[in-house]
Amino acid sequence: MSDEPRDATATAAADADAEVTGGLADRWASFRDREISTVLLTVVGVAVFPFLFNNFLDGYTQLATLMLIYGIFAVGFDILLGYTGLLSFGHAVFFGGAAYAAGIFSASVSSSPLLVLLAGTAFAVLLAWIVGFLSLRRGGIYFAILTLTFGQMSFYLAASPLAFLTNGENGFTSVDIGHLLGVIDIHGGVPFPLTMLVDNMLYVFVAVMTVLSVAMANRILHSPYGTVFRAIRENERRAEFVGLDVWRYKLMAFIISAAFAGIAGSLFAIEGNYVPLESLYWTESGRIVIMTVLGGVGSLFGPLFGAGLYLYIENIVSGFPTLGPFWHLILGVVFVVAVVVFPDGIWGGIDYVRDKVAGGEDK
Amino acid sequence: MTVLETERLTKQFGGLTAVDEVNLNIEQGEGVSLIGPNGAGKSTFINLVTRRLEPTHGEITFQGNSILGLDPHEVVQMGMSKSFQTASIFPELTVKENATIAALAAEHGSFRFNFFRNQNSYPEVEELANEVLESVGLYSERENQADSLDYGNKRRLELGIALAAEPDMLLMDEPTAGMSPDETKSTVELIKRVKQELDLTFLLVEHDMEIVFDISDRIVVLNRGSVIAKGTPDEVQDDPAVQEAYLGGVEE
Numbered sequence: 001m002s003d004e005p006r007d008a009t010a011t012a013a014a015d016a017d018a019e020v021t022g023g024l025a026d027r028w029a030s031f032r033d034r035e036i037s038t039v040l041l042t043v044v045g046v047a048v049f050p051f052l053f054n055n056f057l058d059g060y061t062q063l064a065t066l067m068l069i070y071g072i073f074a075v076g077f078d079i080l081l082g083y084t085g086l087l088s089f090g091h092a093v094f095f096g097g098a099a100y101a102a103g104i105f106s107a108s109v110s111s112s113p114l115l116v117l118l119a120g121t122a123f124a125v126l127l128a129w130i131v132g133f134l135s136l137r138r139g140g141i142y143f144a145i146l147t148l149t150f151g152q153m154s155f156y157l158a159a160s161p162l163a164f165l166t167n168g169e170n171g172f173t174s175v176d177i178g179h180l181l182g183v184i185d186i187h188g189g190v191p192f193p194l195t196m197l198v199d200n201m202l203y204v205f206v207a208v209m210t211v212l213s214v215a216m217a218n219r220i221l222h223s224p225y226g227t228v229f230r231a232i233r234e235n236e237r238r239a240e241f242v243g244l245d246v247w248r249y250k251l252m253a254f255i256i257s258a259a260f261a262g263i264a265g266s267l268f269a270i271e272g273n274y275v276p277l278e279s280l281y282w283t284e285s286g287r288i289v290i291m292t293v294l295g296g297v298g299s300l301f302g303p304l305f306g307a308g309l310y311l312y313i314e315n316i317v318s319g320f321p322t323l324g325p326f327w328h329l330i331l332g333v334v335f336v337v338a339v340v341v342f343p344d345g346i347w348g349g350i351d352y353v354r355d356k357v358a359g360g361e362d363k
Numbered sequence: 364m365t366v367l368e369t370e371r372l373t374k375q376f377g378g379l380t381a382v383d384e385v386n387l388n389i390e391q392g393e394g395v396s397l398i399g400p401n402g403a404g405k406s407t408f409i410n411l412v413t414r415r416l417e418p419t420h421g422e423i424t425f426q427g428n429s430i431l432g433l434d435p436h437e438v439v440q441m442g443m444s445k446s447f448q449t450a451s452i453f454p455e456l457t458v459k460e461n462a463t464i465a466a467l468a469a470e471h472g473s474f475r476f477n478f479f480r481n482q483n484s485y486p487e488v489e490e491l492a493n494e495v496l497e498s499v500g501l502y503s504e505r506e507n508q509a510d511s512l513d514y515g516n517k518r519r520l521e522l523g524i525a526l527a528a529e530p531d532m533l534l535m536d537e538p539t540a541g542m543s544p545d546e547t548k549s550t551v552e553l554i555k556r557v558k559q560e561l562d563l564t565f566l567l568v569e570h571d572m573e574i575v576f577d578i579s580d581r582i583v584v585l586n587r588g589s590v591i592a593k594g595t596p597d598e599v600q601d602d603p604a605v606q607e608a609y610l611g612g613v614e615e
Binding site (some may be wrong): 256 | 436452460472477
């Protein structure tokens with residue numbers, strides 16, 4: 001598994017060479033629209049990210065890992081918010097719930113990272129089916145409030161009545177992660193060629209999951225579901241009156257987004273070997289909304305950038321000498337500026353600049 | 364064959380009876396118009412038939428089956444499609460995508476478990492979408508965002524979306540409302556053409572009498588929730604009760 005990013009990177013480079021010859025813009029456009037290209041771009045992105053981040057942006061690999069984890073969460077959340085137009089204010093229940101499920105599973109059933117990941121994600125999906133079934137009865141603000149309620153309910157349940165399972169306010173500390181496929185120490189270092197890019201196996205594991213998640217999200221958005229979700233966002237009543245079972249599609253959007261939250265939550269437990277109670281708190285639900293909007297709702301890659309920028313300000317900017325203590329304020333200003341100047345978030349801004357540049361070339 | 368039949372269909376809102384014991388039959392291939400003054404219960408009637416509202420009592424059968432208790436999308440899947448009073452489209456999607464959504468629903472039914480299949484693996488959906496766009500004359504606009512169409516074309520697209528479901532019956536709620544005379548004319552032509560081509564049965568709610576008398580085989584007049592007259596355009600025009608209630612007793 002550790003070979004995968006390297007091989008794919010090599011293929012990407014070869015592909016990119018082939019693209020250079022003739023009609024660059026056209027070739028780029030057709031390259032960009034293919035499914036495999038999206039995957040390759042993601043592979044290249046996650047492969048070079050820690051190197052750039054650590055050397056030029058004062059970053060460190062653990063934060064890069066966390067950025068990818070929240071990136072997965074945000075990519076899934078965007079399927080619900082950006083594509084289907086449903087604002088959930090309780091997605092912490094799937095993120096934190098999956099983290100707890102993964103942690104408890106690792107401590108009492110199996111410590112295999114892949115099984116732990118599967119268990120956490122499965123838990124999030126089941127939970128989403130129930131919460132979605134109940135919350136989606138109402139639309140708009142009522143839906144947001146209902147999801148918020150379920151989120152807070154889970155927080156208080158984990159804090160005290162279920163403390164025998166969750167270890168209450170101290171968070172779940174007995175996470176026990178074994179070797180990947182029995183041989184690879186996930187919290188260890190990486191073999192030689194990879195050391196040029198990253199310094200630990202955990203990042204590689206999370207990066208592979210990120211690529212798979214982006215590939216899945218891309219697949220879903222290019223399936224009939226992608227079109228139906230956007231139709232529901234645009235005009236729910238019309239979608240119902242062309243004969244679509246809008247309610248079931250909304251439930252699917254909810255479950256799919258929760259599955260991504262589940263993957264992210266499980267990785268979060270694996271990454272930290274710990275599940276804090278705060279992972280169920282409503283601020284966690286709020287964070288993912290901000291990350292997604294900041295990155296750009298309705299785009300595939302935007303939320304990854306949103307998650308990255310949010311965590312960058314929270315963790316790096318907060319350590320700057322004079323600016324540091326004001327990081328909340330900075331985050332707020334960035335958010336306001338982003339939303340006012342680029343209503344489609346960072347990705348919308350990138351799109352805008354790219355159109356400008358491409359337009360300039362044409363003329 | 365009777366396509367749509369209502370029997371003593373009634374809807375009360377509190378003390379107000381909006382639709383009062385309406386019996387209506389629409390035969391295969393027939394174009395029926397529902398007219399009446401404002402507040403006569405036309406919209407309520409349409410909403411009852413499309414299952415947006417629950418009737419107080421009465422029966423609605425579509426192609427011989429009762430549709431009471433069904434969801435709107437189930438009624439559409441049975442073959443009853445609706446064109447809305449305003450241009451109800453998917454504004455931020457392309458014209459092609461608008462038609463594709465309707466084609467998906469027509470080809471795949473109300474729900475399918477296919478979120479890992481690429482949309483391109485369904486050529487029949489694309490084919491139907493293209494057919495629909497051609498039949499409403501919007502094929503050349505297919506890559507444009509639906510928002511950017513002028514109002515007349517939005518309404519044509521809306522009609523296209525309704526037709527993509529390959530309906531046995533089409534309900535049209537004031538299809539020419541807000542259109543310029545030219546747009547109205549071309550829309551009427553379009554309706555006439557698809558009626559002929561598809562042997563379409565339709566129920567039309569319309570204020571514009573010229574259109575009503577032009578394209579209807581039969582007219583039903585509602586007033587205060589009840590049917591006060593029905594018959595061919597000529598019969599209805601000459602009916603004294605209709606002139607009294609609707610045309611204000613003034614002959615045209």
